[in-house]
Amino acid sequence: MxxxxxxxxxxxxxxxxxxxxxxxxxxxxxxxxxxxxxxxxxxxxxxxxxxxxxxxxxxxxxxxxxxxxxxxxxxxxxxxxxxxxxxxxxxxxxxxxxxxxxxxxxxxxxxxxxxxxxxxxxxxxxxxxxxxxxxxxxxxxxxxxxxxxxxxxxxxxxxxxxxxxxxxxxxxxxxxxxxxxxTVTVRPGRPNGAASSFFSGIVREPLAGQEAVCPVDPDVSHPLTxxxxxxxxxxxxxxxxxxxxxxxxxxxLPALNLTVAQMLDALEAVAGPTVRARVRFERDERIAGIVARWPAGATAERAARLGLHPETSFDDIIRQYIADHTDHPTALQGLDRA
Amino acid sequence: MxxxxxxxxxxxxxxxxxxxxxxxxxxxxxxxxxxxxxxxxxxxxxxxxxxxxxxxxxxxxxxxxxxxxxxxxxxxxxxxxxxxxxxxxxxxxxxxxxxxxxxxxxxxxxxxxxxxxxxxxxxxxxxxxxxxxxxxxxxxxxxxxxxxxxxxxxxxxxxxxxxxxxxxxxxxxxxxxxxxxxTVTVRPGRPNGAASSFFSGIVREPLAGQEAVCPVDPDVSHPLTxxxxxxxxxxxxxxxxxxxxxxxxxxxLPALNLTVAQMLDALEAVAGPTVRARVRFERDERIAGIVARWPAGATAERAARLGLHPETSFDDIIRQYIADHTDHPTALQGLDRA
Missing domain, CATH: 3.40.50.720 (NAD(P)-binding Rossmann-like Domain)
Structure with missing residues (x-):
């Protein structure tokens, strides 16, 4: 075809x-x-x-x-x-x-x-x-x-x-x-101007050994995939x-409805407390205001009827990113592989 | 302006x-x-x-x-x-x-x-x-x-x-x-090809002394204005x-949710049984099929907050049509004004 x-x-x-x-x-x-x-x-x-x-x-x-x-x-x-x-x-x-x-x-x-x-x-x-x-x-x-x-x-x-x-x-x-x-995470690449950029950045940057700033409060929830x-x-x-x-x-399409705090808990579970500690909270009123108008979560009943389901946890999403980037060592240079 | x-x-x-x-x-x-x-x-x-x-x-x-x-x-x-x-x-x-x-x-x-x-x-x-x-x-x-x-x-x-x-x-x-x-009733003029045409026709034609065919069952309901x-x-x-x-x-916008039977009861109340008797039911499967996919009724909460309300009864809508057409005697030649 x-x-x-x-x-x-x-x-x-x-x-x-x-x-x-x-x-x-x-x-x-x-x-x-x-x-x-x-x-x-x-x-x-x-x-x-x-x-x-x-x-x-x-x-x-x-x-x-x-x-x-x-x-x-x-x-x-x-x-x-x-x-x-x-x-x-x-x-x-x-x-x-x-x-x-x-x-x-x-x-x-x-x-x-x-x-x-x-x-x-x-x-x-x-x-x-x-x-x-x-x-x-x-x-x-x-x-x-x-x-x-x-x-x-x-x-x-x-x-x-x-x-x-x-x-x-x-x-x-x-x-x-x-x-x-x-909202698809973890996107590769650099932070961009999108208000949603931090949903990937707070995982991607710490795994690369870099600091990341989270512009919204830890209890902000969002449908991720x-x-x-x-x-x-x-x-x-x-x-x-x-x-x-x-x-x-x-x-x-299916979503995992998670707070930022839950995302970071998963990051710590997968990559350890040192990696998590690279995320710093610094509220950006402009971004927080935009994100506050986004859905806090979603369901996907029709997708489920098609056999489509979200990951069981955000840990899986982080592991997927790590597996996808084993050939890109700089992407994972912050990860303690010990 | x-x-x-x-x-x-x-x-x-x-x-x-x-x-x-x-x-x-x-x-x-x-x-x-x-x-x-x-x-x-x-x-x-x-x-x-x-x-x-x-x-x-x-x-x-x-x-x-x-x-x-x-x-x-x-x-x-x-x-x-x-x-x-x-x-x-x-x-x-x-x-x-x-x-x-x-x-x-x-x-x-x-x-x-x-x-x-x-x-x-x-x-x-x-x-x-x-x-x-x-x-x-x-x-x-x-x-x-x-x-x-x-x-x-x-x-x-x-x-x-x-x-x-x-x-x-x-x-x-x-x-x-x-x-x-x-759906606006009573529209003046002649029946046209629109599937909704009968909602006006079953009032307009009998008032003009003509027969009208209703292509749907009497219990069909619709939001009218x-x-x-x-x-x-x-x-x-x-x-x-x-x-x-x-x-x-x-x-x-506001609607009066009415069955065809209720419309005809109003026609009889306003114009008498002879006028109502000019409406004949002859089911048209094509039109009935289209109308079956239309809303049976509507509410208008926001319009109500603006002070907009439907007529209190279909009698009012028929009387409005009669008042609008007193200068057009052929439109009302079926009406027994005694």
Whole structure:
């Protein structure tokens, strides 16, 4: 089969590509060709795989050509991130809404003009669709049935795409499934400007022997997940039947609902008290204010029906990061391996 | 003040224009100019008013000019209707989504490029945002907090516009308020292809001395409202403060939740048994199937906080129709005025 991953040079997109290439099959079919689109080149290991074709540039500019090309499946991960969308409204609308609509229209064109079967598409939506509006405070746990009242342009755009995908699917233009990603930890790399950056940083930096600052109080709770569970979720959502997926509404992927204190307890359990001691609390009112408007936790009943579950503890997520980085000694130089 | 009504040649748009012209003021300010846009010319009585300027043609083609023109308020009612959107997907997306976004961008341009204050805009959304998805069956009554899982392209497009208006408002580009209209009865005119047409027809035709066919069972229930209550609701939503409106999420306008049997009991109470006897039940499986997927009733808690309430009975709605049509004798020639 021939697959397309958009946003394939990103952390999750590249991990999804690697996972698919390692499996070799999807939904029981051999993967013969994997087209990776992104603004940036995908990592060298992916480019080296003969099944991979990398196409670099804005998705919107590439979409017209997709009308004349048939795919057996699409994972649509390309997106401007939350902070960018707040700073540059037009960029967010173009990258997240216009690009998605153009992609959906290209796939519709395959059905209406070429007589293809509806292409199966998995859309990476986000827990950012949830936020407290004045008349709709967030519940303790957001569920598949919680009313999304997004409080960022990014969240609005993701939620609008969920609805477009539902309607294109209802019309038979597409076999679309939208899955809401929880906050993925532990992301590799350096701290960035994202308000959520510290959820990875307070684990990643101490393991590398560096100090980390936690800008929120220890009792702040949030729905977290790992890269592996997220990629497994996207693949399972692709592979399930429409009956298994349920209706056309987006579903939540699994989350482990944890406080910062619980995250640090796990860090100490896995890596010892010296590592934990590298985390210092220094409240940043701006970040704390943003995080206070995020869900404190989530449930994922429909994902559970698909056999998708969160890790049993944050220890597992930390161990996953350590296992993923044994070949990158600087990432783990703070870890006492004695 | 200078106001814009889009969709102003339609039944509700023209009634809103007449109501505003008769009041002479909005939010305490005199109405000096009323721009009416629509695909069609507005009725002659509106064109004859010196405060009215009619602009005929597609909204999308008119929007660019709106960037260079300042308005003190907008009522955005222009829309392709549900049946059209199902038949012609591109028409619905252009008329309902692209036109609205272009209008919002023109108003944003006033703020970002000309330094205007955010323009107040009331958007006519619809009870059609509600529908039963497999994982989200409709509750007995849809509320302001019910998760919209629209089951038509029209409902999807209206709901997407609600979210765009919320985000443009959050960003300070607009002072937007989205209000969901319930099913308006009694509409004048002839039966049309809309599945909801009979909700007006089973009152209008018997009053005109004609037979009417009811395509659904007498126990079918639906949230209904009158033209007057709907227009009052749109004006109140415009005039309220942001604090009174609440958050940025759309609100339900008031509805009277009634079965067809209750509607006919009211018809008999107001117009007598001979008029009621002109309604014949002949189940149409197609229409009954569509209506079965509509809400059986709605509540409107936020509208109630604004002092908006439904009529006390359907008798009032029928009497309103009769009072509105005393100058149109053929509309009431079936009514025994003895």
């Amino acid at each position: 021939k697959l397309l991953i958009t946003g394939a040079a990103g952390f999750l997109g590249a991990r999804l590509a690697r996972t698919l290439l390692a499996r070799g099959t999807l939904a029981g079919q051999p993967i013969r060709q994997l087209v990776l689109t992104d603004l940036f080149e995908p990592p060298a290991d992916l480019r080296a795989d003969p099944r991979v074709e990398a196409r670099t540039g804005p998705l919107l500019a590439q979409v017209a050509a997709l009308r004349e090309e048939s795919f057996d499946g699409v994972f649509h991960l390309a997106s401007a991130v939350s902070g960018e969308c707040e700073l540059d409204f037009d960029l967010g609308m173009a990258s997240n809404l216009d690009s998605t609509r153009a992609l959906l229209d290209a796939l519709r064109h395959r059905v209406t003009q070429h007589g293809d079967a509806p292409t199966r598409l998995v859309f990476a939506s986000s827990v950012a669709v949830f936020g407290p509006d004045e008349d709709h405070p967030l519940p303790a746990l957001v569920t598949d049935a919680t009313l999304p009242t997004p409080q960022t342009s990014y969240g609005i755009q993701k939620h609008i795409c969920e609805h477009l995908i539902a309607d294109y699917t209802r019309k038979g233009f597409l076999d679309g499934r939208a899955a809401r990603l929880m 790992s890269p592996r569970t997220t990629v497994e979720g996207l693949i399972r959502v692709f592979e399930c039947s429409r009956a298994e997926f349920g209706g056309r509404t987006a579903l939540n | 200078k106001l814009l009504i889009t969709g102003a040649a339609g039944f509700l748009g023209a009634r809103l224009a007449r109501t505003l012209l008769a009041r002479g003021t909005l939010a305490g300010q005199p109405i000096r100019q009323l721009v009416l846009t629509d695909l069609f010319e507005p009725p002659a009585d509106l064109r004859a008013d010196p405060r009215v300027e009619a602009r005929t043609g597609p909204l999308l083609a008119q929007v660019a000019a709106l960037r260079e023109e300042s308005f003190d308020g907008v009522f955005h009612l222009a829309s392709a209707v549900s049946g059209e959107c199902e038949l012609d997907f591109d028409l619905g997306m252009a008329s309902n989504l692209d036109s609205t976004r272009a209008l919002l961008d023109a108003l944003r341009h006033r703020v970002t490029q000309h330094g205007d204050a955010p323009t107040r805009l009331v958007f006519a959304s619809s009870v059609a945002v509600f529908g039963p998805d497999e994982d989200h069956p409709l509750p007995a009554l849809v509320t302001d907090a019910t998760l919209p899982t629209p089951q038509t392209s029209y409902g999807i497009q209206k709901h997407i516009c609600e979210h765009l208006i919320a985000d443009y408002t959050r960003k300070g580009f607009l002072d937007g308020r989205a209000a969901r209209l319930m 009158s033209p007057r209550t709907t227009v009052e609701g749109l004006i109140r939503v415009f005039e309220c403060s942001r604090a009174e409106f609440g958050g940025r999420t759309a609100l339900n």
